[in-house]
Amino acid sequence: MLKSNSPNLKSWVDVPKGSDFPIQNIPFGIFKTKYLSPVAGVAIGNHVIDLVYLHENGFFDKLSLPQGIFNQKYLNDFLALGRKKGREVRERISELLRHDNDELKSNKAACEIALIPMSEVQMLMPVRVPNYTDFYSSEEHATNVGSMFRDPKNALLPNWKHLPVGYHGRASSIVVSGTPIHRPKGQVKPPDAEFPVFCPSQKLDFELEVAFITCAETKLGSHITTKDAEENIFGLVLFNDWSARDIQTWEYVPLGPFLSKNFGSTISPWI
Template identity: 45%
Template sequence: MTALVRSWVETANDPDGAFPLNNLPFGVFSNGDAPRCAVAIGDRVLDLAALQSAGLLPDHGFDEPALNTFMAKGKAVWGEVRDALTDLLREGNETGAVRAALHAMDAATMHLPFRVAEYTDFYAGRQHAFNVGSLFRDPANALPPNWLHIPIGYNGRASTVVVSGTAFHRPRGQTKAPDADRPSFGPCRRLDIELEMGAVVGTPSEMGRPVTVDEADDMIFGYVLLNDWSARDIQAWEYQPLGPFQAKAFATTIGAWVVTKAALEPFRRPTPPRERELLPYIRDTGPMLYDIDLAVSIAPEGGPATEICRTNYDTLYYSAPQQLAHHASSGCAMRTGDLLGSGTISGPEKGMFGSLLEMTWGGKEAITLEGGETRTFVEDGDTLGLHGHAQGDGYRIGFGPCTGTLLPARDAGA
C-alpha cells in the first residue's frame, strides 16, 4: 500500500483528512468571482487557473467553469498534470506563487465540476436488485432473467444533475393506490435516496465503434459520489414496461470533487465470482472495482445527523468499465462529461442497504433517528448526506460531502 506523500500544506498531512497530496481531486470553485478549475489539498482549494496564468501549468482550459476541456485530453495529460501538482505541493517545495493560489475551502463556493453531457443510471448491485425485485415482484422472480448477463441501465436526465448542497423540491407525479380504480396526481409520498458512485467519462468514443473493457477503463477520468433520488410511489406505477421516467428525472446529486483513477489505483478490487459466465465483450480483465467505504446520513431540519447505512463500493456486481463497454457496444457514442451511475450499492446485511426502500423494507420498518424522530422515507426539510473514502497507510482518499435537502412540493406556475 502506498504511504502518505507529505505536503507543505500542513492540513494535507492529517491522517483523517479527506484531501492529502495522494488524492488531488478536481473540481470547480468561485470565491466571489468567475468559476474556474481547482484541486483540493488539505483544507484549501488550489486555483488551477492561477497556476496556468503564472506558467506553472500548461493551458488545459483551467480558466473555464468546467473540467471538460481538461478531461477530453486523455490519460497521458491527466498524469502529467497530476505529477506537476504533486511536485509543486510536495513537502519542501513551497513557493509564493503556489501559496498565493490557495483559497480557504470553507470560503469557496463549489459548482458542478463538469458539464454533464448525458446521464445513464445502471442497476449493478446484486443485493439491491434482489431486494427491490423481492419488494416489487417476489423473491422467486427478484432478478430479471437478463440480470446476470448484462449491466441493466436506463438513460436519465443530465439537466437535473446538481452539485452537493443544492436543495430541490419534492416531485409531483401520477400514482395509483393498490385499491384505487384510477390514478391520481400530487406530491410524491415515498421519496427515497440511492447510494451510488458516478463514473465520469473523460475521453470520448466514436459513433459506431465499440470499446473494450480495458479501453473503457482508460476513458474514465474519475469518480464522484452520486445520490439518485427516487420517487418510489411514482416509480411503482410508471416503471412497467419501460422502466423509471419521472420517478428519477427530478434530481440527481453528485459530489463537488472528482477523485481520479490515479488516486484510487492502490485500492483496486476484483468483481465477485460470476454466477453465469459473461460474454467476452464485457468479461473481467482485472480488478476494476475499488475498496471505498461508503455511508449515508440523514439530518432532520434543525436536528443532528444519524448514520443509517455503511457499505462498500466493492460489493457491486459490474464495474464501471464493464458498464461503459456495454454502453458503447451497440455503437453508441460516449462523450466527454458523460456520467454513469453505478446503481444502488447495498451490502448483504440490512445495515448495508443503500436505499430507504430497502432499509425500511418498503416502509414497513421505520428507522429511529438520534433525536427520536422516525423515518420510512425522506420528509420535507431532511438533509441526506453521502460520505466515502478509501483508507490508505496513514491517509485517506476522500470524496468530500454529497448532500441534498428536500423542500416542499411546488404547484404548477408557482
C-alpha cells in the same frame, strides 16, 4: 503504483487527520469565490488550489497545456485531453505539494494567492453532462427492488447476471451537492384505489452510488473495448440517484423508471 498515490507522501500544506483530501487524493473541481469567476482547482486539506494561477505563472510550463485550459466553467476541455495528460497534471501538482519541495512552498506571494481556504469558495458542477447512464449493478439492491415491484421469489430477471442493466437518465437535472431538490409530483396508485391519483411523492428515497466521469468522446457507431475502457475513465464522483418510489411503483412496468427518477440527481463537486 503511481508516485502521486504513494501512502508515504506528506504535504507541506496542513492536512487535518481524517481529511478527505490528503496529498494522495488531489481531486479536480470547479469553484468560484467573492473575487474569482468559475475556474478549475484541486483540493488539499482544507484548501483549494487555483490552477489558473499555477498555469499562468509557469508551474505547468513543461506540460504543454493549452492556454486558458483551467479558466473555464467546466472541466470538459481538460478531460478531453485524455487520462494520460490528466495524470501528468496531477503528478505535477503532487510534486509541488510534497513536504520536501520548496518550489511553491517558499514562494509566499504565490501561496497567498493560489491557496484558498475552502470556507471562502463555492463549489460548482465540475463538468457539463451531455448524457449519462445509470447502471443497476448491485445484486442486493436489484433483489430488494425486484422484491418490491415483483414476486420476491423471482426478484432478479434472467438477464441481470449476463448484461449490464441500466437506463439513460436525464442529464439536465444533475446538480452539484448542496443544491435543493424539489419534491416531485406524479401519478400514484394507492393499494385500495381503483385508479391512480396525481399528488406529491410521499416516498422520496435516495441512493449512494459512484459515478464514472469519462474523458473521451466516441463517434456515432464506434465502440470502446473492455480492454480500453479504463483509459477512458478520468475519475469518480459520488452520485445520489433521487427516487420517488411511490411514483416508480406505478410507472415502472413495462419500460422502467421515468418521472420517478428524472427530477434530480446529485453529484459531489470533486472528481
